[in-house]
Structures are given as C-alpha cells and as structure tokens.
Amino acid sequence: MSGGDMAKPLLGHRSVEGDHSVAPTAGRTVGVLGSGDFARSLAIRLVCSGFKVVVGSRNPKRKAGLFPSAAEVTFQAEAVKKTDVIFVAVFREHYSTLCDLADVLAGKILVDVSNNTEINHHKESNAEYLASLFPACTVVKGFNVISAWTLQSGARDGNKQVLICSNNQEAKRIVAEIAQVMGFTPVDMGCMSSACEIENIPLRLLPAWKIPIFLALGLFLFFFTYNLVRQVIHPYIRGQKKFYKIPIEVVNTTLPCVAYIMLSLVYLPGVLAACSQLYYGTKYRRFPDWLDQWLRHRKQIGLLSFFCAALHAVYSLCLPMRRSHRYQLIETAVKQAMEKKTDVWVEEEVWRMEIYISVGIIALGLLSLLAITSLPSIANSLNWREFSFVQSTLGFIALLISTLHTLTYGWSRAFDENQYKFYLPPTYTLTLLVPCTVILARVIFSLPCIQQRLLRIRRGWEKGRYVKFVLPSATGEYSSGETSSNV
Ligand SMILES: Cc1cc2nc3c(=O)[nH]c(=O)nc-3n(C[C@H](O)[C@H](O)[C@H](O)COP(=O)(O)OP(=O)(O)OC[C@H]3O[C@@H](n4cnc5c(N)ncnc54)[C@H](O)[C@@H]3O)c2cc1C
Ligand SMILES: NC(=O)C1=CN([C@@H]2O[C@H](COP(=O)(O)OP(=O)(O)OC[C@H]3O[C@@H](n4cnc5c(N)ncnc54)[C@H](OP(=O)(O)O)[C@@H]3O)[C@@H](O)[C@H]2O)C=CC1
Ligand code: HEM
Ligand SMILES: [Cu+2]
Ligand SMILES: [Fe+3]
Incomplete structure (x- = not known):
C-alpha cells in the first residue's frame, strides 16, 4: 500500500x-x-x-x-x-x-x-x-x-x-x-x-485554446514561408547559400510578426464591436457569432501573443552569440582594414538600435504585466476597474509601444529598394497593417464627438428610441426609460 x-x-x-x-x-x-x-x-x-x-x-x-x-x-x-x-x-x-x-x-x-x-x-x-x-x-x-x-x-x-x-x-x-x-x-x-x-x-483538450492556437500556427506558417522566400530562397537563386539562417534568423523574424499581429487581433474585435454599436445606435443588438467568439477568445490570443513575444526576446538576445555573427564581424573588420577605414560609427544606426531595443523591452514588460494579471488568483484580487485598466489601457499602450518598436526597427529602410526581394516588402512593413488600423480606429473613437456618442450608447441610449420618445419632450436627456416615465 x-x-x-x-x-x-x-x-x-x-x-x-x-x-x-x-x-x-x-x-x-x-x-x-x-x-x-x-x-x-x-x-x-x-x-x-x-x-x-x-x-x-x-x-x-x-x-x-x-x-x-x-x-x-x-x-x-x-x-x-x-x-x-x-x-x-x-x-x-x-x-x-x-x-x-x-x-x-x-x-x-x-x-x-x-x-x-x-x-x-x-x-x-x-x-x-x-x-x-x-x-x-x-x-x-x-x-x-x-x-x-x-x-x-x-x-x-x-x-x-x-x-x-x-x-x-x-x-x-x-x-x-x-x-x-x-x-x-x-x-x-x-x-x-x-x-x-x-x-x-x-x-477535451484545452477547448478555448483551439481556435487561438490554429490562428497562431497559421500566422506562423505564413510569415515563416514568406521570410524563407526572402531570406533564404532569394539569395539561393542568386547563388548564395544562406540556409544557416533558418533556425534563428528566419524564426526570429517570424515570431515577432506573429506576436505583434496577434496583439492587434486582441484589440481589433473591441473596435469592431464599437463600430457595430455606433452603426446600429444601440448596445442591445447581438453581435454576429464570429465576433462574439472572437471577443471571448481574446485572453487566449493575448497570452499566445505574449508567449511569442517572450520567445522573440530570448532569440534576439542570442543573435550576437552565434558563430555566424562572429564570422560576419571579422569579415567586415578585415574588409574595412583593407580599405583603411577607421571610423565605422554610424550615429543614426546606433540611435535606431538603442531606441528599438529599449522600446521592445518596455513593450514586453507591459505584456508580462497583462499576463500576470490574467492569473485567476491575481485577477481575483483586483476590482473590475483595476483589471480593465491593466487589460484594456495598458494592453493598448503595449500595442502602441510595440508599433514604435517595429517602426524604429524598420526606420527608413522600408523605403530602400534593396529590401524588396521578388517585389516582396520586408515583414516589418507588412505587419504594421492591422495594428495601425486598430490604433487609427481607437484614435478616431477618442475624438470627443464620437466618444460621447459611444459612451451614451454603452449607458443604454438607443438611436430609434431617442427619436421616438425624447425629442418631443426636448429635455436633452438621453436615458429614454427615465424620460418616458416622467412624461
Ligand atoms: C498577455 C495578455 C493577457 C490577457 N489576459 C486576459 C485575461 O485574463 N482576461 C481577459 O478578459 N482578457 C485578457 N486579455 C485580452 C485583452 O487584454 C482584454 O480582452 C482587454 O480588455 C481588451 O480590451 P479592449 O479595450 O479592446 O476591449 P474592452 O475592454 O472589452 O472594451 C473596450 C472599451 O469599451 C468599453 N466597453 C465595452 N463594452 C462595454 C459595455 N457593454 N458597456 C460599457 N462599456 C463598454 C470598455 O470599458 C472599454 O473602454 C489578455 C491580453 C494579453 C495581451
Ligand atoms: N484507468 C484510469 O485512469 C481510469 C479509468 N476509468 C474507467 O474505469 C473503468 C475501468 O478502467 P481500467 O481499470 O483502466 O480498466 P482495466 O482493463 O484495467 O480493468 C477492467 C476490469 O474489468 C473487469 N471486468 C469485468 N467484466 C469483464 C469482462 N467481461 N471483460 C473484461 N474485463 C472485465 C476485469 O476485472 P476481473 O477480471 O477481476 O473481473 C478488469 O480488470 C473504465 O470504465 C474506465 O473508463 C475512469 C477514469 C480513469
Ligand atoms: C525584450 C524585448 C524585445 C527585444 C530585445 C526585441 C528585439 C528585437 C530585435 C533585435 C529585432 C530585430 C530582429 C532581427 O534583427 O531580425 C526585433 C524586431 C521586431 N520586434 Fe522585437 N524585441 C522585443 C520585444 C518585442 C515585442 C514585445 C514585440 C511585439 C509584440 C516585438 C515585435 C517586433 C517586430 C514586429 C519586429 C520586426 C520583425 C521583422 O519583421 O523583421 N518585439 N526586435
Ligand atoms: Cu496507502
Ligand atoms: Fe544582425
């Protein structure tokens, strides 16, 4: 026994x-x-x-x-x-x-x-x-x-x-x-x-995670293939063997793209929900099933985004550790010595890197905070306002800072013709599409006139009812229930 x-x-x-x-x-x-x-x-x-x-x-x-x-x-x-x-x-x-x-x-x-x-x-x-x-x-x-x-x-x-x-x-x-x-x-x-x-x-095996995991895998596969074509197959056709890039460099351009897009996909359904509420002028209309599903899977999508971002950070730290990197350093050093160049410092490049790394670290720090507050024991110790501040506000700031990280990493190279392999733009321009749409929409929603309307709708005001009941009494109140009972 x-x-x-x-x-x-x-x-x-x-x-x-x-x-x-x-x-x-x-x-x-x-x-x-x-x-x-x-x-x-x-x-x-x-x-x-x-x-x-x-x-x-x-x-x-x-x-x-x-x-x-x-x-x-x-x-x-x-x-x-x-x-x-x-x-x-x-x-x-x-x-x-x-x-x-x-x-x-x-x-x-x-x-x-x-x-x-x-x-x-x-x-x-x-x-x-x-x-x-x-x-x-x-x-x-x-x-x-x-x-x-x-x-x-x-x-x-x-x-x-x-x-x-x-x-x-x-x-x-x-x-x-x-x-x-x-x-x-x-x-x-x-x-x-x-x-x-x-x-x-x-x-059942992690039912709530099924869709988010497939989403992450799908994005990973897409960006992996895309980067493989750009970083390995394109040079191969030109006679250069760059297969060593597959395990770290290709993966480390794929992972951050997945992390970044998934992060924007956490905040996109909230924007779509707000669009729907603005369009129909009510919050009592059911969202379509796909949007409902999407809203309910945000936690899992967000945690997967955090997972990819954390891996990306570790991969990034290991970049200079590699033998290939050392060989490249020596190669350039020898070349420059032969050309008798001594000043290799490019101020702009230095600043670009200092900034995008620093900003990346802050973004990851914020995402860690979100991940920690999503643990049930910690979530339970916060009140609704605190939880929603961390998840909604800090999470969106993390998206903003990640965008800054990607923009400073891309810098002016996005306009460099050499970066376009087979006419394919580099991924750091491609990934900006969805996140920037989300950010733009959130900025528009924060314009006073639109924000007012959204707030009213979320307090229960409805477009149709407003016209019917409230206008004749001209009280300016937007709570239709109260107004009609006062009349
Ligand atoms: C690492 C990580 C971990 C995460 N963990 C979690 C988690 O544990 N739990 C979780 O739920 N999500 C989690 N998420 C997902 C995400 O952070 C949250 O879903 C977040 O609340 C989404 O914010 P939002 O501003 O887009 O939408 P929302 O917060 O849903 O809403 C947007 C705005 O509309 C307002 N609003 C929305 N609906 C109404 C309404 N009916 N009436 C009045 N006002 C309304 C809100 O106050 C807010 O200002 C996580 C994300 C990441 C990246
Ligand atoms: N293993 C696990 O972790 C779990 C198992 N279960 C459930 O418990 C039940 C038993 O599982 P488990 O103990 O793993 O299975 P086993 O195959 O190890 O044991 C089944 C037992 O059923 C008895 N039995 C009675 N009639 C028959 C028959 N006609 N043919 C064959 N065996 C017979 C046998 O005992 P004897 O020869 O002494 O009559 C046999 O030892 C299953 O319904 C399973 O779904 C549920 C949760 C977890
Ligand atoms: C500690 C934190 C981080 C560090 C050290 C870091 C570092 C880096 C480095 C070194 C690169 C360049 C990669 C290369 O040379 O190929 C890069 C690119 C990138 N990072 Fe980060 N990063 C961090 C966090 C983040 C976070 C949190 C996100 C977003 C969620 C992110 C998104 C990106 C994106 C989208 C790129 C561009 C990838 C490409 O298309 O080439 N990073 N980062
Ligand atoms: Cu015992
Ligand atoms: Fe490098």
Whole structure:
C-alpha cells in the first residue's frame, strides 16, 4: 500500500468536517466491481480513507495479490451482497456481462466511473446505458474525471473536483460524501442527463485554446514561408547559400510578426464591436457569432501573443552569440582594414538600435504585466476597474509601444529598394497593417464627438428610441426609460 503520507491530509480533512456528516460514511463498506488499474487505485484510496472495501472479480484468487490486504477480494456476486454502494470499474463494453448479477444488485447504488475514447461515441451516455441494464438500481455518474494515477498519488496537487450527477438525490449525497472523505471536492452537476457532458470532459483538450492556437500556427506558417522566400530562397537563386539562417534568423523574424499581429487581433474585435454599436445606435443588438467568439477568445490570443513575444526576446538576445555573427564581424573588420577605414560609427544606426531595443523591452514588460494579471488568483484580487485598466489601457499602450518598436526597427529602410526581394516588402512593413488600423480606429473613437456618442450608447441610449420618445419632450436627456416615465 502506498503508505501513510496520503493518510495525513485525509485525516486532517475528516476532523475539520466534524462528526455529523462524515462518521456514518467513513466506516461504510464500499464495493468495487473489476480488478483493473482504476479498481486497484480506487480500493487503495478507499482503504486509506477509512472505508471497508470489497472487490468483486471474475477471478478473485489470481487478483487478490494486487490489492491491499485490508481489502477483501472475492467473487462478483459475493462482493455485491456485502455492500450497498458499488463502483463499477469495468469498461462499458463489458457492462452486459454483469447482467447475471441483476438480482443481487437490485436496490443498490451503482457508481459509473467509465470514460469513452471519443466525444459522443455512443448515442446515450455510459451511465444511462448502465441504468437501462439495471432498472432496479440507482445509478450515479462520477469519478471519471479522476485518473487512476490521481487516486493513488493523492489529490494534493491538480484539480480535486469530482463531478457527480444522478436522478436520485439521496444516492448522489452518499457518493458526494464518499468523495469528500477521500479528499476530493464533489461538484453537483444535477440529474442524469448531465452524464454525457461529464463523460466528455476528460476527452477535451484545452477547448478555448483551439481556435487561438490554429490562428497562431497559421500566422506562423505564413510569415515563416514568406521570410524563407526572402531570406533564404532569394539569395539561393542568386547563388548564395544562406540556409544557416533558418533556425534563428528566419524564426526570429517570424515570431515577432506573429506576436505583434496577434496583439492587434486582441484589440481589433473591441473596435469592431464599437463600430457595430455606433452603426446600429444601440448596445442591445447581438453581435454576429464570429465576433462574439472572437471577443471571448481574446485572453487566449493575448497570452499566445505574449508567449511569442517572450520567445522573440530570448532569440534576439542570442543573435550576437552565434558563430555566424562572429564570422560576419571579422569579415567586415578585415574588409574595412583593407580599405583603411577607421571610423565605422554610424550615429543614426546606433540611435535606431538603442531606441528599438529599449522600446521592445518596455513593450514586453507591459505584456508580462497583462499576463500576470490574467492569473485567476491575481485577477481575483483586483476590482473590475483595476483589471480593465491593466487589460484594456495598458494592453493598448503595449500595442502602441510595440508599433514604435517595429517602426524604429524598420526606420527608413522600408523605403530602400534593396529590401524588396521578388517585389516582396520586408515583414516589418507588412505587419504594421492591422495594428495601425486598430490604433487609427481607437484614435478616431477618442475624438470627443464620437466618444460621447459611444459612451451614451454603452449607458443604454438607443438611436430609434431617442427619436421616438425624447425629442418631443426636448429635455436633452438621453436615458429614454427615465424620460418616458416622467412624461
Ligand atoms: C498577455 C495578455 C493577457 C490577457 N489576459 C486576459 C485575461 O485574463 N482576461 C481577459 O478578459 N482578457 C485578457 N486579455 C485580452 C485583452 O487584454 C482584454 O480582452 C482587454 O480588455 C481588451 O480590451 P479592449 O479595450 O479592446 O476591449 P474592452 O475592454 O472589452 O472594451 C473596450 C472599451 O469599451 C468599453 N466597453 C465595452 N463594452 C462595454 C459595455 N457593454 N458597456 C460599457 N462599456 C463598454 C470598455 O470599458 C472599454 O473602454 C489578455 C491580453 C494579453 C495581451
Ligand atoms: N484507468 C484510469 O485512469 C481510469 C479509468 N476509468 C474507467 O474505469 C473503468 C475501468 O478502467 P481500467 O481499470 O483502466 O480498466 P482495466 O482493463 O484495467 O480493468 C477492467 C476490469 O474489468 C473487469 N471486468 C469485468 N467484466 C469483464 C469482462 N467481461 N471483460 C473484461 N474485463 C472485465 C476485469 O476485472 P476481473 O477480471 O477481476 O473481473 C478488469 O480488470 C473504465 O470504465 C474506465 O473508463 C475512469 C477514469 C480513469
Ligand atoms: C525584450 C524585448 C524585445 C527585444 C530585445 C526585441 C528585439 C528585437 C530585435 C533585435 C529585432 C530585430 C530582429 C532581427 O534583427 O531580425 C526585433 C524586431 C521586431 N520586434 Fe522585437 N524585441 C522585443 C520585444 C518585442 C515585442 C514585445 C514585440 C511585439 C509584440 C516585438 C515585435 C517586433 C517586430 C514586429 C519586429 C520586426 C520583425 C521583422 O519583421 O523583421 N518585439 N526586435
Ligand atoms: Cu496507502
Ligand atoms: Fe544582425
């Protein structure tokens, strides 16, 4: 057995709970059908939490050695007779082989812990299927969101929630108590129809991140190919081999472009929403679905932007560290020595670099601040105004400063013909398009006349209603509700 270290927090937990709810649960006998990984971990955990455990197996003699000695391992029918609560740690495919037990199972609580291999694989959830096989039993769905590993290693780290649902309140309460004594946090998900949703949870992988990640990958692929053509393929056609540029230089022109465009895509939907509100003269009109989705994915888009920007900063720091860079330095030094040039200092170039690096660092600093405040524990310690100041105002300032960084990096080289390979403009001009549109729109929205109108709309004023109700009374009030009730 895995030892006393996991018993400690559980004992502590029990004493905090007090006697009334836990005492009758803790001494209870709990049954487990099946002797696989999950059954074994569950039995260990239950024993450690003070339960009596009986395991029902088709082959108890062979499996008994796998379980802690405190757990009784016996035949399925024997085990079921000794308890009222039975965890069914068997795959859905084998539920029907349990039908012989229907008589002994009648009237007892069955806990369905099963998972599927793909989302909505079957028409009905596993738990509902189990309930249909054993109509005389009460089925509770739960524990499927916990892995066998979590059960054994203790619920100290990671998510402690166990989602539970059932059509029977009393059965649900008993299973929730068992979960609590085991050190988990039971979450009531309502009646059996939630089982499907609960079964799908372990199959989902970062659902909110899917679209933002594809967006980032798509942008990365586009700019990577674009830069590859400009920095490697173009010289290759002219007979120069520049393939060494791929791992660092091409990546480090691609990453900042992705970071910068993603950052502007965080603030673009807010601008589009404001446009829509201005155009329709109301805030009560639903945004189209795509805009709604976009607004809800801003956090993920922003964090990915921060991720790319952080990588870009590290790549940038490593640029002078490379052997290729050293060779280039020596090469130019030798050339200049042969030409007997001593003064290589170009004041303009020096200033350009000092400025764009400094500005880049400030932008990354602001983005780090945004990323830190998006941690739930920190977000919860700020009030709405503070959070919105960091996210909306400081975030937009980060976009402005990033634009300054890109502009000073590009400098006058954007107008240099040599920078256009195959007529393709350098990426530092291309990436400016979306961000500058966003900035321009925000500047326009901050013009007093437009800002006033936007503010009024966001306080509930509506174009149509204003004309209908308020104009005749000529009070100048824009809150239509108030005005019409005063008349
Ligand atoms: C690194 C990083 C981390 C991020 N983390 C998070 C995060 O944790 N959580 C998160 O939500 N976003 C996060 N974001 C995304 C982004 O910062 C926020 O969505 C930000 O609030 C967007 O600002 P906005 O000004 O474009 O839009 P908004 O703040 O939505 O609104 C624009 C303006 O309109 C006003 N306004 C909007 N709607 C109304 C209304 N109905 N009534 C009255 N006034 C209104 C607002 O006050 C604001 O002045 C993150 C971004 C980055 C880069
Ligand atoms: N492993 C995990 O991390 C998690 C598993 N689960 C769920 O727990 C259940 C069990 O999973 P797991 O323990 O990993 O699976 P295993 O394959 O390790 O164990 C399944 C057990 O089912 C028993 N069984 C009963 N009838 C049959 C039958 N007709 N054919 C084959 N086996 C039968 C067997 O025990 P015996 O031979 O003694 O009768 C067997 O040991 C599944 O529904 C799974 O979705 C849920 C969350 C996490
Ligand atoms: C510590 C912070 C940063 C440092 C040190 C830094 C440094 C650099 C350097 C050295 C370059 C030139 C790359 C090259 O020679 O190919 C560059 C370019 C660039 N950086 Fe940064 N940067 C930082 C932060 C940022 C941030 C936060 C953004 C935007 C979100 C950003 C966006 C860009 C862009 C768009 C380019 C132009 C890439 C191109 O098209 O060539 N940078 N930066
Ligand atoms: Cu133990
Ligand atoms: Fe360089």
